[in-house]
Amino acid sequence: MKLPRRSFDALVIxxxxxxxxxxxxxxQADASVAVVSKVFPTRSHxxxxxxxxxxxxxxxxxxxxxxHMFDTVKGSDYLGDQDAIEYMxxxxxxxxxxLEHAGVPFSRLDNGRIxxxxxxxxxxxxxxxxAARTCAAADRTGHAMxxxxxxxxxxAKTSFFDEYxxxxxxxxxxxxxxxxxxxxxxxxxxxxxxxxxxxxATGGAGQIYRTNTNAKINTGDGMAMALRAxxxxxxMEFFQFHPTGIAGRGMLLTxxxxxxxxxLLNKDGERFMERYAPHAKDLASRDVVSRAISxxxxxxxxxxxxxxxxxxxxxxxxxxxxxxxxxxxRSMAKTFxxxxxxxxxxxxxxxxxxxMGGIPTNRYGQVVAPMGNTPEEEIPGLYAVGExxxxxxxxxxxxxxxxxLDIVVFGRAAGNHMIxxxxxxxxxxxxxxxxxxxxxxxxxxxxxxxxxxxxPDLKREMQQIMETYCGVFRTEDVLQEGVEKMLAxxxxxxxxxxxxxxxxxxxxxxxxxxxxNLMAVALATVHSALNRKESRGAHSRIDYTExxxxxxxxxxxxxxxxxxxxxxxxxxxxxxxxAFPPKPRVY
Amino acid sequence: MRISVYRFNPETDKEPYMESFxxxxxxxxxxxxxxxxxxxxxxxxxxxxxxxxxxCGSDSININGRNGLGCITRTEDLKQxxxxxxxxxxxxxxxxxxxxxxxxxxxRAVKPYMIxxxxxxxxxxLQSPEERDKLDGLYECILCGCCSTxxxxxxxxxxxxxxxxxxxxxWRFLADSRxxxxxxxxxxxxxxxxxxxxxSIMNCVDVCxxxxxxxxxxxxxxxxxxxxxx
Ligand SMILES: Cc1cc2nc3c(=O)[nH]c(=O)nc-3n(C[C@H](O)[C@H](O)[C@H](O)COP(=O)(O)OP(=O)(O)OC[C@H]3O[C@@H](n4cnc5c(N)ncnc54)[C@H](O)[C@@H]3O)c2cc1C
Ligand code: SF4
Ligand code: SF4
Ligand code: FES
Numbered sequence: 028m029k030l031p032r033r034s035f036d037a038l039v040i041x042x043x044x045x046x047x048x049x050x051x052x053x054x055q056a057d058a059s060v061a062v063v064s065k066v067f068p069t070r071s072h073x074x075x076x077x078x079x080x081x082x083x084x085x086x087x088x089x090x091x092x093x094x095h096m097f098d099t100v101k102g103s104d105y106l107g108d109q110d111a112i113e114y115m116x117x118x119x120x121x122x123x124x125x126l127e128h129a130g131v132p133f134s135r136l137d138n139g140r141i142x143x144x145x146x147x148x149x150x151x152x153x154x155x156x157x158a159a160r161t162c163a164a165a166d167r168t169g170h171a172m173x174x175x176x177x178x179x180x181x182x183a184k185t186s187f188f189d190e191y192x193x194x195x196x197x198x199x200x201x202x203x204x205x206x207x208x209x210x211x212x213x214x215x216x217x218x219x220x221x222x223x224x225x226x227x228a229t230g231g232a233g234q235i236y237r238t239n240t241n242a243k244i245n246t247g248d249g250m251a252m253a254l255r256a257x258x259x260x261x262x263m264e265f266f267q268f269h270p271t272g273i274a275g276r277g278m279l280l281t282x283x284x285x286x287x288x289x290x291l292l293n294k295d296g297e298r299f300m301e302r303y304a305p306h307a308k309d310l311a312s313r314d315v316v317s318r319a320i321s322x323x324x325x326x327x328x329x330x331x332x333x334x335x336x337x338x339x340x341x342x343x344x345x346x347x348x349x350x351x352x353x354x355x356x357r358s359m360a361k362t363f364x365x366x367x368x369x370x371x372x373x374x375x376x377x378x379x380x381x382x383m384g385g386i387p388t389n390r391y392g393q394v395v396a397p398m399g400n401t402p403e404e405e406i407p408g409l410y411a412v413g414e415x416x417x418x419x420x421x422x423x424x425x426x427x428x429x430x431x432l433d434i435v436v437f438g439r440a441a442g443n444h445m446i447x448x449x450x451x452x453x454x455x456x457x458x459x460x461x462x463x464x465x466x467x468x469x470x471x472x473x474x475x476x477x478x479x480x481x482x483p484d485l486k487r488e489m490q491q492i493m494e495t496y497c498g499v500f501r502t503e504d505v506l507q508e509g510v511e512k513m514l515a516x517x518x519x520x521x522x523x524x525x526x527x528x529x530x531x532x533x534x535x536x537x538x539x540x541x542x543x544n545l546m547a548v549a550l551a552t553v554h555s556a557l558n559r560k561e562s563r564g565a566h567s568r569i570d571y572t573e574x575x576x577x578x579x580x581x582x583x584x585x586x587x588x589x590x591x592x593x594x595x596x597x598x599x600x601x602x603x604x605x606a607f608p609p610k611p612r613v614y
Numbered sequence: 615m616r617i618s619v620y621r622f623n624p625e626t627d628k629e630p631y632m633e634s635f636x637x638x639x640x641x642x643x644x645x646x647x648x649x650x651x652x653x654x655x656x657x658x659x660x661x662x663x664x665x666x667x668x669x670c671g672s673d674s675i676n677i678n679g680r681n682g683l684g685c686i687t688r689t690e691d692l693k694q695x696x697x698x699x700x701x702x703x704x705x706x707x708x709x710x711x712x713x714x715x716x717x718x719x720x721x722r723a724v725k726p727y728m729i730x731x732x733x734x735x736x737x738x739x740l741q742s743p744e745e746r747d748k749l750d751g752l753y754e755c756i757l758c759g760c761c762s763t764x765x766x767x768x769x770x771x772x773x774x775x776x777x778x779x780x781x782x783x784x785w786r787f788l789a790d791s792r793x794x795x796x797x798x799x800x801x802x803x804x805x806x807x808x809x810x811x812x813x814s815i816m817n818c819v820d821v822c823x824x825x826x827x828x829x830x831x832x833x834x835x836x837x838x839x840x841x842x843x844x
Contacts, residue, residue, distance in 0.1 A: 066662075067718070069757055070670040127738045130728030130790070132749045139740030164753075170669060171753060178727035213707055242665040278667050359667060362686050363642065483654055527658045529625050532708040535657040 030208075030219050030463070035061040035186070036449050038206055038222035040193045040249060042068035044169070045413025045434035046228030047176035049392075052442025054183035058449055061220055063188040063209050065244060065537070068177045072230055072242045073434070076169020077355060078146060078283035079161035080126075080435075081428035082119035086140040087159040089151055092116040095160060097607055099429060102148040102312050103422025104564035105580060105609040106262065108598035111390040111418045115429075115436045122435045123162050130175045133164050134352070144286040144352070148312040148426040148614070157310060159286075161428040166281050166355040172431060191218070192537055193248065195466035196225065196256045196409075199456040204256065204409045206458060208466035212537060215530030217470060219463065223452050224408040224445045227253065227386060227394075228438070231414035234541075235549040236379030236498075237490035240272055240279040244541075249415040251544035253386045254551065258396050258406065259584040259593065261417040263384035263548070264555035264566045267425055268499050270316040272378025274336035276363055280356045280375060282427040285309045287352050289341040291320065292372065293328040299337075304614040311614035314424040314565045317377035321499045324376070331374060338372035345369075377499055381425055382548075383565065384555070385417035387584065392416070392441025397584065402595035408448060412437040419582065422597075423564020473539050479524030482539050489516055489542075489549055497553045502570045506557040513546075513553055520546055551585040558592045559583060576609045615639035616695035617648050622706055623658065630706070632697070639689055645677055645698065646684035649710075661710035668823060671756035674701050674763070675710050681760035681821040701763035703772070716772040717759045717779065724776060724784040725802070729795035745791040752786035752831065754824050755779060761818035761828050767811040775811035776803070778818035778828030785831035788838065800839050809835060 037053050039046045042064035053060045064071065083090035096116040100107055127133055127141060134142035141162050149158040164171035180187075190212045197206045197219065206221040229249030233241025250260055270291075271280045285291075290309045293299045303319040304311035311319075320337050329335050341349065349357055349369045360368045387395050387403070392410040395403040412418075413434040420433055496509025520542065527535045561575040562568045584593040599606050615637055622630035637651040646663055653659045661684070663673040668686040675684050676699040678692055689696065704712035730739075762768045762777035776784070784803065787793045803809040809832065818828040 066664055066670070066672065067714070067757075070664055070672050072665065072670075074756070075665055075667070075669050124736070124738055128728070128730070128734045130787075130792070132746065132753045132790070133738070135741050135743045135746045137743060139742050141738050167669075167754060170756070174753070175728070181722050182725075182727045213713075242670065244664050355669075362668065365642075481654075481657070525657070529623060529658065531624055532660055532711050534653075534660050 030217055032219040032221055033061065034221040034455060035059045036223050037445055038063065038220050038225045039228060040207060040226065041071070041228030041230060041413070041415070042177070042187070043071035043228060043230050043413060043434065044073040044172055044176060044431065045438045046226065047173070047180055048435045048438030049226050049228065049412060049442040049445070050185045051176065051179050051183055052439050053445060054180065054185045056446045058446060059186070061186050061188055061222065062180070063191045063193055063220065065190065065192045065212065067189050068187065069174055071173060072245055073169045073173040075242065076431055077166040077279065077281035078286065079144060079163035079168045079428050080123060080172070080431035081146070081160045081426070082123040082162055082432065083116070083160055084120055084123065084141060084143060084162065086136060087143045090158055090160055092119060093604065094151055094153060094158065095119065097153045098148055098150055099420060099426055100607045101612060102424055102426040104424055104574065104612060105576070106419070106422030106563060106582070106597055108419050109601040109606055110598050112420050113601040113604060114390045115420050115432060118436045119432055122432070122439065126172060126175060126435065129179050131164060131171045133162055144283055145310060146286050146427045147282050147310045147316070157307070161283065161286065163283065165351070166283055166353045169431060192540065193252065194470055194540065196252050197458045197466060198462045200459050203407050203456060205456050208463065210470065213532055215533055217467065219458065221455055221458060223455060224410065224448050226392070226410040226412065226441055226445065227415055228411070228413045229415045231382040232545065232548045233379050233382070235490065235493050235545055235552060237494045238272065238277040239379035240269055240277055246541035246545050247382070247415070247548035248541065248544045249411065250385055251547040253394070253411070254547050254587040258386060258394060259586040260551045261384055261387040261582050261584055262419060262555070263551040263585055264559050264583060265383035265423045265564055266379060266552060267313055267381035267383055267565050268317045268377040269380035270313055270320055270377050271339050271375040273360065273363060274374035274376040277378045278359055278363055279378070279380070280339060280360070280373060284339060284341055284353060284356060287348060288344050289339055292338045292340055293323045294330045294334065295328060299323055299328070307614035312424055313427065314567070315614055317499055318567060320377055336374040336376040339375045340372040341368045342370050342372065381430065382414055383417070383421045383423065383425055385415050386411040388412070388416050388418050390418060390440065391444040392437050393444060397593060397595070408452065410441045410445060412441045423566060473525050473536055474528060475524050476528070477524055479522045480519055482523060482535070482542050485516065485520055485523060486542055486545065489513070489545065492516065493549055493553065497556055499567060501556055501566070501568050503557070506553065509553045510557055513550055517546055517550065547587065550590065554590045554592065555583045555585050580609065615648070615689065617652070618695050618697050619652060619659065619710070620699040621709055623708055634695065643689045644685050645687045645689060645696065646673055648689055648696070649684055649698070660708045669756060671758035674758040674760045675699070676701050681764045683758060683760070683823045686823060701759060703763050703769040714759055717762055717777065720776045720780040721757065721783060724780045725795070725799065726783040726787065728787065728790070728793055730792065731794045739792045741791050748789045749786060751826055752782060752789060755782055755826055756824060758823065760821045760823055764817040764821045766815060766817070767813060771807060771811055774807035776808050778812070778832065781809060781812070781835060782826060782828040782831045785835050788835065800842055803835065803839070
């Protein structure tokens, strides 16, 4: 089959904050860049980020990058790689100033500097008093960042392929990634994009769970593309449940709400976080707060007729603070719950939020995998950043405000490294026909007709299984059952069919392709969870309640082939400072 | 609950038509939820949507004659049967999906990005809270296009009139104490069409799901232009 083909120096798959920051770096260095996104760039889910981005600017309280580093290592439950964490925390201020120069309308302090608010897991002086490290544009920081980054890319003349869906990576004869097969959603026509270097920036996979804070498009496509290209996924058992999703609906109420002084109450009106985290209270790390809420509910202290949630109280902050600092969530609570949070508390419950695991990379954004010699061999020309990647700065539990930072820091780093790679690799290497054929087959598989189950039914079932068998609290038996159920569901997905085979803007076909990706990512998650026999960060095992640094201070690597698990050591050595050795984690 | 939706598939239909569906209305249901139920009955039914919470701007549609976002429009507030059509004035791709190219083109044409001629400092460019307040009601735009596709001036001249969304963004940068391209921005908007086609009909203000006020922004640009002329 002869397919149309376009050629660029660099291909960036994903136009969220991560992809756009990398593309900007490349475009400004005069590389030709194609950015492919299945939605118009400003509709990427970075737009939904509310609370802010961390950097030790010290505009409000004393701060420095080293304290930020300590908090991030501790927050990660010592699974984060300390070289990458040092790199990120050192770069943070520069990257935030850059965003400000790019036009992000940060909220301001009276002296004209960027406004910063306290967020969970932040401390001064290595575990001392609460810090205020999260730079915010009201509670619309992600929106402000994404729009500014898109705008700067317009200025830099980046080429955009809006509403193109990436199907799979393409390789040359030696197995080096040399582009991707994409599909123009409007026409249904496939297109080959050839590139000397490729970046995956496709975001998270919150849609594997039923109740989540993610958009419909967060289906883990890049992670699944990596798996199919033979690259393992790292640390997939660590899925973050955000403590304050709107109960029963899932929309997020930012941690900034507690940062501004809000707190949680159980049915007795008790401020229960004081029991779980006497020092940090409501601003303990997310895994800690989510477990506390789940425990309150399990032990019968939940609110409402079914006792299935707790309350987030904000009405004591006053209308002025709420309108100034939290206008977005006020209108969200009004729209979806008909509650004015300036006057009454809102029901909340932990909700699937963030994929800590992902495509393994080093701190330059290069994808690394065990390819024979060492566990971290660089895959030439292939990069990954953002929520689809695992560099790993979040380890077993991400701190709020660190993901918006992660995407710009490593988006920029990857862009820079790709520029260097382009200097050494001046010519296209070509694409192997068999690799094109495989990708096209994945598309054509959905031309089948006849009897078969429907995609929406299978998706619902998968989300339910993941929520029931791979949620906040986990045990061997339940996870084992989850694995079996998911494997059975995978078989059924093989026989699913589409009834709509039209070409033009066929969203049913897109959803089917996404469902295959979700399935691959969900399988990675539940397998990795079953195999990790300890509790660490967001992975909480009732049958192994303790963190086990002797046996388990290591990264998981899940491969699609035979659902095989491998492990590799945590990078505990920072770049310049002394390592933070594992300690019991109290807040 | 009955809901009637606009259908057109260019591969099979000669003419667009309205199709009616019966769906189960639930407590707190949004129009997007209803459209999803229709899609389960008929997988060929097509519309854009993503975040489900009014922040991504994907699902601008015309509901009972008024532009809005499906995901934050409650069905219980609407007269039934509900009629859902694509936003007006744009080429139809399929069902509720329209071609937004003109709209995006006009957005890009106003240079919607910060321009500074001075070298930037190593830290933030200072901005007082009062200066920052001027951006409220401007930067929140989600580019949903509800406004421009409700604007008669935009329907007649989508290639020449920038439209309310793009002009709101133009003002967003003109109003920013950090931006240094006022003269360029204003001269780009001169002439009978780009800015001056707005006749303050206010449809745009009426429909903006984020409560923004493009007419006011357009008025401010006109004022500034006059001021800069004398
Ligand atoms: C509600 C919410 C609030 C949050 N608040 C904060 C916060 O306050 N602070 C913080 O630090 N973090 C926050 N986070 C986390 C943070 O926003 C995300 O982790 C981050 O924005 C992810 O950025 P990204 O660039 O990796 O991916 P995304 O922004 O998700 O972008 C993914 C891109 O990939 C494209 N794509 C995906 N698959 C394909 C495909 N197959 N073909 C073509 N294109 C594809 C999409 O179109 C999109 O452009 C929040 C997350 C949520 C959900
Ligand atoms: S006020 Fe101007 S921009 Fe708004 S709808 Fe009327 S003519 Fe269009
Ligand atoms: S001004 Fe309002 S209606 Fe217009 S594009 Fe922006 S958010 Fe949408
Ligand atoms: S789906 Fe995002 S605005 Fe409605």
